[in-house]
Amino acid sequence: MSVLERFRLDGQAAIVTGGNRGIGKAIATGLAEAGADVVIANRTLESGEEAAAEIEAETGANAIAVETDVSDEAAVEALVERTVEAFGSVDVLVNNAGIAIHGDAEEKSLEEWDQTLEINLTGAFLCSKHAGRVMIDDGGGSIVNVTSMSAFIANYPQKHVDYQASKGGLEAFSRQLASEWAEHGIRVNNIAPGYVATEILVDDQEMIDTWKSEMLLDELASPEDIAPLAVYLASDASSYVTGASVAIDGGYMVR
Ligand code: NDP
Numbered sequence: 001m002s003v004l005e006r007f008r009l010d011g012q013a014a015i016v017t018g019g020n021r022g023i024g025k026a027i028a029t030g031l032a033e034a035g036a037d038v039v040i041a042n043r044t045l046e047s048g049e050e051a052a053a054e055i056e057a058e059t060g061a062n063a064i065a066v067e068t069d070v071s072d073e074a075a076v077e078a079l080v081e082r083t084v085e086a087f088g089s090v091d092v093l094v095n096n097a098g099i100a101i102h103g104d105a106e107e108k109s110l111e112e113w114d115q116t117l118e119i120n121l122t123g124a125f126l127c128s129k130h131a132g133r134v135m136i137d138d139g140g141g142s143i144v145n146v147t148s149m150s151a152f153i154a155n156y157p158q159k160h161v162d163y164q165a166s167k168g169g170l171e172a173f174s175r176q177l178a179s180e181w182a183e184h185g186i187r188v189n190n191i192a193p194g195y196v197a198t199e200i201l202v203d204d205q206e207m208i209d210t211w212k213s214e215m216l217l218d219e220l221a222s223p224e225d226i227a228p229l230a231v232y233l234a235s236d237a238s239s240y241v242t243g244a245s246v247a248i249d250g251g252y253m254v255r
Contacts, residue, residue, distance in 0.1 A: 006237040010035035013087035014234065015079065017070050017127060018097035020047040022198035023146060025055075026223035027094055027230040032061035034231050037087040041068035041079050041127075042097065062087070070097045070123030073130075080130040089138050092234040093131040095124035095170075096146040100163045100200055113162045120166035121173065128177060132186060140185025144233045145174050146226075147190045149249045157210060158202065171245060178243035187242035189233045194249025196221040216251025 014031045018024035019040035032038045032055050040048040040063065048065030055063040064086055068079045083090050098120045101112045124145055135141030151167040171190060178188035195201065195211050197220040212218055226248055232238050233246075247253060
């Protein structure tokens with residue numbers, strides 16, 4: 001098989017949480033371009049359906065949307081059931097859904113802390129658990145978690161201890177899961193982006209200029225800069241890669 005053929009995902013079913021916009025949409029589009037049937041899982045069905053329709057039109061692959069709150073176990077179970085019903089399996093899971101709530105640690109409410117952990121970390125656990133059961137029965141699969149360079153460094157000048165904790169936890173979770181599920185043929189890897197121009201970032205030019213001053217490549221990433229690594233990690237191109245975390249941060253962490 002040629003190198004490029006190893007990136008193909010024809011006949012495979014991929015769930016992308018938060019696939020309706022931003023990084024998740026770019027990843028879902030990339031997986032569809034590689035031939036996968038794609039399931040967009042986010043909280044607002046309308047935006048998920050719009051993204052699915054755009055992806056189908058752009059790539060010719062099959063794409064559906066399933067309204068899902070990743071922190072709700074019953075909804076996640078229904079997402080996995082719907083995926084199997086529509087496409088016969090779950091071969092790829094991309095845990096991408098996430099939120100960030102800025103605020104001083106000494107003022108942060110328990111509610112904000114819990115919400116961030118429930119979506120960013122518990123959500124990835126729940127999706128992995130239910131998609132993983134199908135992958136185990138089918139003899140394997142690939143899980144890609146969108147963590148963050150925030151798992152490895154302190155962010156500045158914004159403040160969000162809960163976000164940092166959720167992404168650090170997701171990095172550790174992935175390594176352990178990679179170890180536990182290697183025997184089932186399931187690979188688990190992380191993408192750790194730096195600053196990517198999406199809705200999750202605050203619209204504050206001074207803050208953005210501070211971040212840019214710390215990067216080697218001077219510009220924020222675009223979601224499309226993240227997607228190729230997701231296709232690599234999802235596909236057989238990375239068949240010997242598991243338990244790894246790859247940063248796409250424009251060299252931010254070098255300094
Ligand atoms: P966006 O805010 O554009 O996307 C966040 C996505 O998560 C949306 O699709 C949203 O859809 C979905 N989402 C949020 N909560 C839930 C939930 N409970 N259940 C299901 N889906 C949910 O930001 P990004 O594209 O930037 O973020 C994607 C991931 O990338 C996040 O995990 C983020 O932490 C990570 N990341 C982003 C960086 C950046 O600089 N942009 C840097 C490092 C990591 P909806 O609201 O409709 O549910």
